[in-house]
Amino acid sequence: MADQTLNTYGHAAAVTKHDTNALTTPADAILVVVAGTVKLVSVSDDTVTFTASVPVGTVIPIRTKQVFSTGTAATVVALYND
Numbered sequence: 001m002a003d004q005t006l007n008t009y010g011h012a013a014a015v016t017k018h019d020t021n022a023l024t025t026p027a028d029a030i031l032v033v034v035a036g037t038v039k040l041v042s043v044s045d046d047t048v049t050f051t052a053s054v055p056v057g058t059v060i061p062i063r064t065k066q067v068f069s070t071g072t073a074a075t076v077v078a079l080y081n082d
Contacts, residue, residue, distance in 0.1 A: 010082025027078030036073030041066040
């Protein structure tokens, strides 16, 4: 993954994981706040699954429009650029 140390985000929002509903606004990145697996859909409609436990503090630099309930054990928040 790309180094995220230089990126800053204007705000964050809680993510409600769901198997069919998309996020209200696609996220610029996803922050893992409780470790676990992550399954998401990018804004280009690619389904991406991180099957190994993603550590706390990891920023997933994928523009994301959906985070699945099934396949996501992690707790995540959406990050947005302003």
